[in-house]
Amino acid sequence: MITPEKPELAEVLEVKQETSDTKTFTVRFENPKRQKKFFFVPGKFMMVTIFGFGEIPLSISSSPYKTGFMSFTVVNVGNVTNAMHSLKKGDQLGLRGPFGNGFPMQRFRKKNILFVCGGCGIAPLRSAIYAVREKKEEFGKVELMFGCKNPQSILFSQEMDQWGKQGISVQTTVDKPSPKWAGNIGVVTSLFKNSVLSPENTVALLCGPPVMIHFALIELRKKGFKDRQMFASLERMMQCGVGYCSHCNIGNRYACIDGPIFNAAELKELPVKEE
Amino acid sequence: MNYVLSKEDLAPFLAQLSKRFQVIVPAKNDSGIVTFQEFSGQEVCLETERLSSPKKFFRPAKEKIFSFAKKKEGYEVKPVFDKTKRVIFGIRPCDTHALQALDELFIRYYGLDQFYSSRRKNTLLIALQCTKACENGFCQSMGTSQAVGADIVFTERGDEFFVRPETEAGRAILDRKLFKQTGDAEPSSKISCKVSLETHNLAENIYRGFESPVWKQEAERCLSCTSCTQVCPTCYCYTTDDEFEFGSGSKSSRFRFLDSCQLKRFTTVAGNHMFRASRSSRLRQFVLHKFSYYQENHGMQLCVGCGRCISVCPTKISLVEIANSIQKQVLEGAK
Incomplete structure (x- = not known):
């Protein structure tokens, strides 16, 4: 009997403190067969249960080519x-999923990719960055533009150094600089002038707060990006992941089953900005 | 074959049934409000006008769906199904249509909601046709004035009921001593509603009025009290939450409880961002989900025209008036 709401047991393999308020949890299903069959596309999300506390939707931030976790x-x-955040190595949690559509990575072959993200919006894009890095020869040039509140809240800064060495152009910007900060100051759209990618053969992948996505799309259009070249991952309140609870309803679509990735042409049709 | 049951024999029939089933009937509670409750000999209320629907037996306000128990080797996750054998007497045609709309989403559409379908499978429906229109109902406009999917259909005729069994399971619970066979034609259950809604191209036209000023005008009176979503027989949106059982060590349960799109928290995500912060956007979500979104996704209306949301609204907001005036605007604008 299929019960889509039933969480399956998983264990925490590793907990890594990224910044003062952010941790990365590496987990796997306890059932080895389930883990072996587990497959996802970057941009998909899981419903994660912390027993006794509740369930939340979380994007997968690891590589789709790493199958053990x-x-x-x-x-x-x-x-x-x-x-x-109080979980330790070996603790149990519940998982359901993956849910959502994910980024259509196969359509990005032979194209340049521009990643635009704000804050913890980098989580789903990190998975896509790994996917691109794994099959470098299939994609064109890759740029990552990353906006954060302040230098202390920049996630994955060590990994970004590595990505930089592997040919991904990484640029970060902060809203509130520390005295030592030598990089760019301002919102993420202020980095767009540095992009060397020509809009004709580039796709843009976005994830971040609603206001960032709104203005990034406007600026990218100004640069010559067409709506079908821009893909945004939307954040919504979710309780079920399967289109039952209606919390993530946007117009007649659901972020959990029709999204969370929508291209800008789809977003134009939907009442995303309702106020 | 159809039957006739005298009204006097209704109570004995229900009493008989309650030996094998949990029998649910509409009756007055202590405050004089008609609700669906377990039959224990009380007077069954046959009035058409009522605010409560039997929704609570399919989508209860709060429902336990999983129990989590921490054992030595880890958590044990057990789903909790309601398998009570039930008979609901007196469900009105609009409410039978409401169940059809819910079946579409939770049984026929994507995946399978085992918690809902377990309740649905174990319940027999005895529908009671309406012979009198209710105050704010517009079931004629929505095409929901005749019962569907019930096991037995009752129609009032003077001091007796005309009884039409629809399913094998329904026929099986008819007692041959109380029910007399009849060859009569079914009495007419045609009613004339006082409220009417234009339904031609409704889903499309009302969505085209997304930016209409009507939403804001009407929402000025809205209190976000959620009465409309509570009495609606099809409002199913829910939130899940976990609760610890205190004193049990580490047992906890997952509950699903009905939520309302009229509340700010419905769309509030981490960081306190609200996707529908204004009353007008929340009122619009309610009306468009009923008339437009469900139609586009499932090919059927989520509104069954019971008019309860209109009756219950403390500030007299009417979704029929909203829908009619927006359609009028849209159609005039298109000319």
Whole structure:
């Protein structure tokens, strides 16, 4: 009997403190057969249960080519994430999924890729960056533009150095600089002028707060990006992941089953900005 | 073959049934409000006008769906199904249509909601046709004035019921001593509603009025009290939450409880961002989900025209008036 709401047991393999309020959890299903069959596309998400506290949707932030585990990068902001932050290696949690559509990576072959993200919006894009890095020869040039609140909250900074060495152009910007900060200051769209990618053969992948996505799309259009070249991962309140609970309803679509990745042409049709 | 049951024999029939089933009937509670409750000999209320629907037996306000128990080797996750054998007497045609709409989403569409379908499978429906229109109902416009998917259909005729069994399971619970066979034609259950809604191209036209000023005008009176979503027989949106059992060590349960799109928290995500922060956007979500989104996704209306949300609204907001005036605007604008 299929019960899509039933969480399956998983264990924590590793917990890594990324910044003061963010941790990356590496987990795997306890059932080896389930883990072996587990497959996902970057951009998909899991429903994660912390027993006794509740369930939340979390994007997978690890590489789709690493099959023995999956990672979640989680900011401590609410009741469930707070409980999750107290998990240690060997603790149990519940998983359902993967849900959502994910980025259509196969359509990005032979194209340049521009990643635009803000804050913990880098989590789902990190998975896509790994996917691109793994099959470097299939893709063109890759740029990552990353906006953060302040230098202390920049996630994956060590990994970014590595990505830089592997030919990915990484640029970061912060809203509130520290005295030592030598990089760019301002919102992520202020980095767009540095992009060397010509819009004709480039796709843009976006994830971040709604206001960032809104303005990034406007700026990218100005640069000559067409709506079908821009893919944004939307954040919504979710309780079920299977289109039942209606929390993630946007117009007649659901972020959990029709999204969370929408291209800008689809976003134009939907009442994304309702106020 | 159809039957006739005298109204006097209704109570004995229900009493008989309650030996084998949990029998649910509409009756007055202590405050004089008609609700669906377990039959224990009380007077069955046959009035058409009522605010409560039997939704709570399919989508209860709070429902335990999983129990989590921490054992030595780890957590044990057990789903909790309601398998009570039930008979619901007196479900009205609009509410039978509401169940059809819910079946579409939870049974026929994507995946399978075992918690809902377990309740649905174990429940027999005895529908009671309406012979009198209710105050705010517009079931004629929505095409929901005749019962569907019930096991037995009752129609009032003077001091007796005309009884039409629809399914094998329904026929099986008819007692041959109380029910007399009849060759009569079914009495007419045609009613004339006082409220009417234009339904031609409704889903499309009302969505085209997304930016209409009507939403804001109407929402000025809205209190976000969620009465409309509570009485609606099809409002199913839910939130899940876990609760610890105190004093049990480490047992906890997952509950699913009905939520309302009229609340700010419905769309609030971490970081306190609200996707529908204004009352007008939340009111619009309610009306468009009923009339437009469900139609586009499932090919059927989520509104069954019971008019309960209109009756219950403390500030007299009417979704029929909203829908009619927006359609009028859109069609005039298109000319």
